[in-house]
Amino acid sequence: SMASPALLMRVVASAYSVAEKAATIVRNVMSAGDLGIVEKAGPNDLQTKADRLVQMSICASLARKFPKVTIIGEEELSTDDVTEELIEYGHCEEILKKPCPAQYTGIKEEELVIWVDPLDGTKEYTEGLLDHVTVLIGIAYGGKAIAGVINQPYYNYEAGADAVLGRTIWGVLGIGAFGFQLTEAPAGKHIIITTRSHSSTLVNDCISALNPDTVIRVGGAGNKIIQLIEGKASAYVFASPGCKKWDTCAPEAILHAVGGKITDIRGNSFQYNKEVKHMNSAGVLATLRNYDYYASRIPNTVKQSLVP
Numbered sequence: 001s002m003a004s005p006a007l008l009m010r011v012v013a014s015a016y017s018v019a020e021k022a023a024t025i026v027r028n029v030m031s032a033g034d035l036g037i038v039e040k041a042g043p044n045d046l047q048t049k050a051d052r053l054v055q056m057s058i059c060a061s062l063a064r065k066f067p068k069v070t071i072i073g074e075e076e077l078s079t080d081d082v083t084e085e086l087i088e089y090g091h092c093e094e095i096l097k098k099p100c101p102a103q104y105t106g107i108k109e110e111e112l113v114i115w116v117d118p119l120d121g122t123k124e125y126t127e128g129l130l131d132h133v134t135v136l137i138g139i140a141y142g143g144k145a146i147a148g149v150i151n152q153p154y155y156n157y158e159a160g161a162d163a164v165l166g167r168t169i170w171g172v173l174g175i176g177a178f179g180f181q182l183t184e185a186p187a188g189k190h191i192i193i194t195t196r197s198h199s200s201t202l203v204n205d206c207i208s209a210l211n212p213d214t215v216i217r218v219g220g221a222g223n224k225i226i227q228l229i230e231g232k233a234s235a236y237v238f239a240s241p242g243c244k245k246w247d248t249c250a251p252e253a254i255l256h257a258v259g260g261k262i263t264d265i266r267g268n269s270f271q272y273n274k275e276v277k278h279m280n281s282a283g284v285l286a287t288l289r290n291y292d293y294y295a296s297r298i299p300n301t302v303k304q305s306l307v308p
Contacts, residue, residue, distance in 0.1 A: 006100035007107050008139070008147060008172070011066060013091035015114075015137040015149045016170055018061045021088035022054045022135040023153035023166045026119060029053065030130075037126055044197050046122045051075055054118035054135060057086040062137075065089075068109035070274045073116040074246045092170075101174030104146065113140045113274045115249035121220030123197050130154035132196075134222030138249025140272030147172040148250030148257075150222045169226070171257035182258055183231030184289055189213050193224045193233035198242050206239035206265070206302045210294060221284070225251035228288045229258060235294045236286040239265050239302050243280040245272055255286060262286035266303045267295055282306040 005013070029035065029050040036049030055073045060082040062071055117136040119125060124132035131154055139147040148171055155167040171177030185191055192212040195203060196219045207215055216233055218224060221243055227233040249272055252262045263269050264282035283306050287294055 005096045006105045007109060007112075008104045008141075009096055009098065009100045010091065011062075011069070011112065011114075011139060012147050012149065012170060012172060013093070013095035014062060014065055015139065016092035016095055016168055017090035018058050018088045019135050019137055019149045019151035019168050020166075021061070022058055022118065023151045025053050025057055025086075026050045026125075026133065026135065026153040027165065030125070035126055044123055046126055047075060048119065048122060048126060050125065051119045051122055052077060053086065055116060056082045057088065058116050058118060058135075058137060060086060061088040062114060066109050066112070070113045071116060072113065072246065072274065072278075074118060074244065095170065098175055101172065103174070104141065107141055111141055113272055114138065115140065115246040115272060117222070117246040117250075120222045120247060124219035129219060130157050132219040132223045134220055134226070136222050136246060136250040138246065138251075138253055138272070140249060143271045143273040143276070145249045145252040145256065145270070145272055148253030150226065150250050150254060152226070169254060171254035173253065173257050175257065177229070177254045177257040180226070180230060182229055185228075185231045185234035189234060191216065191233045191235075193218060193227050193236050195238055195240070198240060200240055202239050202302060202305060206298060207237055209299045209302070210235070210237065210297050221247035222251050225255050225286065228260060228286060229255065234287060234290065236284060237294065238284040239298075239306060240283050241279055241281040241306070243284050244278045245270065245276065245280065246278070248280060248284065255288065258288065260286065260288040261291040263295075264308060265298055265306050266308065268308055282308040
């Protein structure tokens with residue numbers, strides 16, 4: 001008889017279905033028309049009814065199946081009184097069929113940390129820039145992002161009424177990443193992707209120093225990593241604090257699964273153990289290819305002004 005799938009593969013398979021459920025909630029809140037917006041730290045730091053419902057759905061669904069896993073979500077919410085319609089019990093069979101990489105077969109529940117961003121790109125969501133929005137579920141072991149799920153609830157939303165809305169991208173280190181077409185950015189072009197709503201002198205000075213051909217400003221860390229793996233941008237550069245562990249965990253796992261690289265602006269890798277501080281204080285530098293080219297051109301003045 002077949003051995004039952006390793007814990008990691010079961011967690012990823014469940015996270016896939018949980019992310020699809022999350023996407024349905026995101027779309028339903030938007031079509032109902034009342035976003036229930038509250039400001040957290042200011043006008044660029046918003047929370048909507050979708051952020052709240054999706055986080056409760058993801059955290060409660062995963063906690064029921066994997067009670068000893070640590071789950072850290074962006075929103076400070078209790079999951080005590082989550083209604084049954086928010087719970088997703090399903091999993092993706094396709095993922096369970098893939099063999100777990102040998103180094104991850106012995107993982108126990110209490111060794112995993114799941115970082116959840118229920119709605120990455122909330123500000124863009126409230127402004128109707130729906131293609132910027134993602135749902136992020138990142139899975140870490142030994143402080144390292146090893147698997148991730150990114151759902152784009154509105155993928156294809158401009159393709160007309162008959163188009164299938166949404167898609168789910170997933171990846172595991174040592175297996176690869178799926179649900180998209182891996183594409184490299186045009187050779188010899190320096191297309192920098194960066195923040196849309198959190199710009200600053202430092203952010204812009206850093207980008208100018210890289211002498212880009214083009215600068216793309218969009219919302220959402222998940223969205224930016226997708227632009228890298230689909231060849232729309234060559235580097236994601238954000239020389240500022242503001243990005244958090246739940247923004248980078250899932251995208252990092254997917255990017256690393258296809259041979260890319262993400263660090264802070266100073267070249268340090270991110271840590272994802274449960275005790276770690278949530279803020280990525282020293283910004284983000286990510287590429288699918290040619291990481292060293294960009295890293296070597298970040299000005300020292302920029303590095304010195306960002307303390308990890």
